[in-house]
Amino acid sequence: MDYFNSEDSLTDDMLSDIEDDFQVSLRNDVDICRKIREVETGDTIKHALKGKSKKIADYVWKQWCQYSKGMEKADPLQHLKEMDKIEERCFLRWRLETGRMTKLSSVLVSSRHLRMMYKHQLGERLHIPGIDDVKEFIRVEMKNLHDLEESTDVKDVANADDMFLLLCHHWKQSETIFPIERCRIQLSLYILLACATGSRPSLFIDREDCLKYKDLILSKVRDPNQPTGQKLLLMLDNRLQKGQKNESEPIAYVLMEVDSPLAFDIVSHVVALAFDDDAFDSKHIRKPEDLFVDEIPKDMDSLELNWKDSIRDTPLIRRAIRTPRGPEISRSQAEVYDTINTQVRNLGQEVGFVNWTKLYIFRRGAGEAMDPRVGERIISDARRNRALGHGSSEVFNQFYTSRFAPDIQSAFLGRPSDQQLYQLATHMRLRRNPRAKIEVQKKMEGWKCEDDEYLELDIRYQNLRRKLLGRPIIGSKYKAKLEELKRKRDAIKVRCKKQAHREAWKSFFAHSGTLEIERQRCGVVEKSSDGLLNSDFSKEREILARCLFQQPLETDTAGDRRKKRLECISAMISLCRQRDNLPKVARRSRRLSDLVSPKQYSSGGENCCIAGDMDYTLYQLILDI
Structure with a gap:
């Protein structure tokens, strides 16, 4: 306000505003002078990192x-x-x-x-x-x-076909045990979100801040292909972009319904988790069918389905915790990076990929989809950099460009390139072998740690343990030393076993073609289990395994597609609270002596088959049963 050029006299409120502005300016000047003095006097001002x-x-x-x-x-x-x-x-x-x-x-x-x-x-x-x-x-x-190694890990890139293989095995065949079955849905949702947004894993799984309900806007819109129909539309705000967390205007992603296959539909996964959390603000939305009861007003283009105020700060993908009632999903703690990373790695091993599956394969796949040199979509560098959170195109060119050269052979010969073969050769599914995990586990059955440092620590531990046996007074004094020896010994054993497993994995794929030829020449031809449904799973799991990957018929109407989507959402809601989905055959054949202890699992043992939270292991699950 221009106080001094005003024709009216200054009021008390105006004088008060001027005084407040002066005090704010004075405080700012004091802060600036203090910083200048700190620099001049040599005091250190730390560079902020997050x-x-x-x-x-x-x-x-x-x-x-x-x-x-x-x-x-x-x-x-x-x-x-x-x-x-x-x-x-x-x-x-x-x-x-x-x-x-x-x-x-x-x-x-x-x-x-x-x-x-x-x-x-x-x-x-x-x-x-x-x-x-x-x-x-x-x-x-x-x-x-x-004697440093110069070898570097291959940075695999996942495309839609690789994601389909992971999700198909995840729903139809995987016998991985989760503390609670909602974790299975969350893992599928994470893979889909990572591929659809290209965001870093910290957006969805971070101890401090992550994707919450307040970052999601779910709306009903009219179906462009059918004016009387309705579709769900999901808007996702990424306010946690690296280097700009909660500081700048967030990048927004538009996520739409996917009908073929439903396993790729992010909206259905989010809606199922929202019903499980009782997140909808309207008292009239209590089951999936209620979403499409109300009409969109004629003078509006959408109808937003709001969240409850109490749920807005709740993370969407949360960790499982152990309670006196059994495993439950935490109301406030987000899932941790190591847990999701272990789940994705185990899933990749079950599918049989050559290299260990890491979380960044989905981000690199999304970056490849936005590369104007790949595919038919034309996306500017500025929009791609903003979507991926890059400061310049140099980052993308250095770390996200495919290591495979273009089809120079076809270009030189002047012939069109076979894109299907090229996509097969440049992605993860080319060398996969579903028998890899079973064969490597057989090879690792008789493994013993022969590391010199491990053997020395084991001898010291056993000698000290025998000396302290039966002497409670002396034993209590040296108990900490005994536990320290045991911790160091077990850490070396885990590291050596992990290295041995990696070497066995590489050795298998180095001779997998020869082994397969020998099997066929000897008449040992097994029927492939890819895509087949395990009949020992729960009813909800069977419904999801069938509906998520069912191809729609040409005669299906919009009502038929909606009915299938609602059936999948209902099955997911029912599956969320199931605690034990281990197949009956596997439960009978599994011996307690074969299970890993909680300490072995938390230290990253290779034979651990649990993909959920470290606080609740298969060992404890069987004991509770």
């Missing part, structure tokens, strides 16, 4: 403090300020000597993390002349001295 980056920087800082203590430096921060090229080399070598890094790429990443920690602690970049010399030192001297 999320995983801050955790990494804090971890590297702890490592640096330990390193400074070993170097007999009293002040780690002052030691960091004095760091030069030689000091950086010494720190990296110290991390190699005291850590478990075995790959060259891991050391290069460690060097980047050190520089990120430096910027976080001191508020400025690390300016050391000869940064290329440090990289050359890592690639040559440290590689030869510590």
